Amino acid sequence: MRIHLTAITNESRFNFSAPKEEAYFKMLGEDELLASRMKENHFRNKDKKSRLSLLLTKSGSHENVSPEKKPPAKTVHIAPDVALRWSNSFEELMNHSDGVETFTQFLRTEFSEENIEFWLACEDFKTTESATKLLSNAKQIYAVFIDKEAPKEINIDHTTKADIEKNILQPTHFCFDVAQDKIYGLMKRDCYPRFLTSDIYLTLTKRKGPVTMTRRRSRSFVFTKRAEGTAAWL
Known part of the structure; x- marks a missing residue:
């Protein structure tokens, strides 16, 4: 009689028409199921961050x-x-x-x-x-x-x-x-x-002001300080 009741009790704890994973988690209880899913999500997010980085x-x-x-x-x-x-x-x-x-x-x-x-x-x-x-x-x-x-x-x-x-x-x-x-x-x-x-x-x-675009200068006529006051080409 005890064996028969035990079989009934075990049958009520499991729904064999459900997937094996679901039956297993029902046996563990809701707390274990939640913890397992949280752990799975943690590693999934960690892997995603690793790939993004x-x-x-x-x-x-x-x-x-x-x-x-x-x-x-x-x-x-x-x-x-x-x-x-x-x-x-x-x-x-x-x-x-x-x-x-x-x-x-x-x-x-x-x-x-x-x-x-x-x-x-x-x-x-x-x-x-x-x-x-x-x-x-x-x-x-x-x-x-x-x-x-x-x-x-x-x-x-x-x-x-x-x-x-x-x-x-x-x-x-x-x-x-x-x-x-x-x-x-x-x-x-x-x-x-x-x-x-x-x-x-x-x-x-090593400059104190904005840098201007570098350009080549053409030959220019400038005055130099000479005794006779004439202009010179540089």
Whole structure:
């Protein structure tokens, strides 16, 4: 009789028509079920954050998404004459590794470093060799810089975003080119002129005022202090 009652009790505790996992959690109780699900969500969120932060370690400012937690700036020794050449053009600045690093430091002060970080990520993306990595890296760039909830969302138009969403399904090395060109143009028109008048750049060039674009001067006629008071060509 005791055996029969035990069988009935056990049968009432389990619904064998339900999935095995559900029956198992009913046996553990509601507390254990909640704890298990919370643990699963914790590791899932942790894995997502790890994947999103992969690209954020590509450059000096990529360690932290929060602007309140910026890494210390690197101390770079740059000759003033080298820094002065960066005022010739934005292209010359971006073709110099120290120029890119210095420009990145300036953008941090304006809380707009996501622009240079996206540009650098695209440059690195173009060197990807494996097709598998190409897809993975494309999704990571989208998650970090393009998605509406991206931690470092760049300012591009809706049409460009929509095109990228389609392109990354079967990505090529050029699927971010349009967005990259837009960000490059934005930095050139908007950020670069302010960079040339910033304290960061003026300190490097040992100047106290804004740097003007370097131009060659034509031969000019000037007066020199001579006894006979005649003019001389220099």
